Amino acid sequence: MTIDEGYIKYDSDWTPGPAPDQELTILLDTWRRPLFDAGLIGHYEDLGVGYGNLSIRLGSSDQFIISGTQTGHITDTDGQHYAHVSGYDIERNRVSSTGPIQASSESLTHAAIYELSEAINAVVHVHSRALWDALKNKLPTTADHVSYGTPEMAHEFTRLYRNTNFRASGVAIMAGHDEGIVSIGHDLEEAATRMLTLER
Numbered sequence: 001m002t003i004d005e006g007y008i009k010y011d012s013d014w015t016p017g018p019a020p021d022q023e024l025t026i027l028l029d030t031w032r033r034p035l036f037d038a039g040l041i042g043h044y045e046d047l048g049v050g051y052g053n054l055s056i057r058l059g060s061s062d063q064f065i066i067s068g069t070q071t072g073h074i075t076d077t078d079g080q081h082y083a084h085v086s087g088y089d090i091e092r093n094r095v096s097s098t099g100p101i102q103a104s105s106e107s108l109t110h111a112a113i114y115e116l117s118e119a120i121n122a123v124v125h126v127h128s129r130a131l132w133d134a135l136k137n138k139l140p141t142t143a144d145h146v147s148y149g150t151p152e153m154a155h156e157f158t159r160l161y162r163n164t165n166f167r168a169s170g171v172a173i174m175a176g177h178d179e180g181i182v183s184i185g186h187d188l189e190e191a192a193t194r195m196l197t198l199e200r
Contacts, residue, residue, distance in 0.1 A: 010108050010149060013087075013096040019079025020065045020099055024056055028065065029077050031124075031192040036075065038199050040126035043073035051127040051179070053104040055085075056188050057114055063087075064123075066110055068101030085111065090154045105149045112154030113184060116161045122188040124195050127179035131198055135181070136173045140164035144175035153177070170194050 019025060032054055035041045041052030050072020055064045064085050071081045083099035088111045095111070097103040104110070110123045142156035153174070160166040171194055174180035181198070185191030 010105075011092070011094040012102055013094060014083075014102045015096075015098045016100065017084075017098040018100070020082050020084040021058075022079060024058075024065050025079040025082045027188055028054060028056060028067065028082060031188050032067065032077060034196055035124065035126060035192060038196060040128055040195060040199060041072055042127070052125060053106050053110075054124045054188070054192070055104075055107075055110045055122065057121045058084075060118060062111065062114055064110060064114060066104050066107055068099070069104050071101070090151050093151055108149060108151065108154050109157065109182070113157050113161075113182070116158065117167075119186055120184045122185045122191040124183045124185075124188075124191045126181050126183075126195055128181060128199065129179050131181060132173060132179045135171075135198070136175055139169060139171055139173050140166040141173040141175045142177075146176040148174065148177040148180060157182070171198065 043050045050070045052072050053067040055066035057064045065082050066085055068081050068083050080100045083097040083101055083103035085097045085103050085107055087096035090112055095107045106125050113123050114120055140160045146152045146156050160172050166172050171183045183191045183194040
């Protein structure tokens with residue numbers, strides 16, 4: 001586990017503001033809780049950092065609502081724990097967001113995944129040592145030299161979507177991001193259920 005686990009690596013253009021869309025944050029909370037209860041979202045006590053995040057696309061745009069950075073330790077989240085990503089530049093490693101909290105350190109990865117297809121409307125990123133060890137290189141897997149929260153990781157998901165069965169399976173392992181796993185879905189229920197099914 002690298003010590004920089006969970007920290008923002010992108011250039012953050014954050015404007016403090018009110019909580020994002022209430023209906024969508026309630027939906028995010030609804031599906032975050034079973035992921036939290038399963039230990040797929042949580043907090044590394046030894047490192048003092050949180051892990052795991054989820055997002056939902058805003059309409060047909062490239063904007064989305066995502067859990068805020070370092071919220072993994074919170075049992076019951078609400079609108080104060082989410083951010084609206086209003087813009088980004090993958091090549092320049094920049095994310096623009098508004099809300100009560102800065103967007104997750106994985107926001108660039110979520111953004112890149114939404115660019116892959118208009119059919120993807122939700123992204124879930126969790127951590128599990130057991131699942132990561134068991135499924136790495138069995139499910140679509142990113143290159144092991146590519147770390148989280150970077151433009152290179154964003155490009156890796158483009159490669160997986162084009163060249164592996166990630167498009168169909170909806171789940172990928174992040175080899176260069178210890179314990180990291182991502183699922184996608186037509187909606188948040190599908191993305192979260194894919195991850196919870198792996199856990200079972």
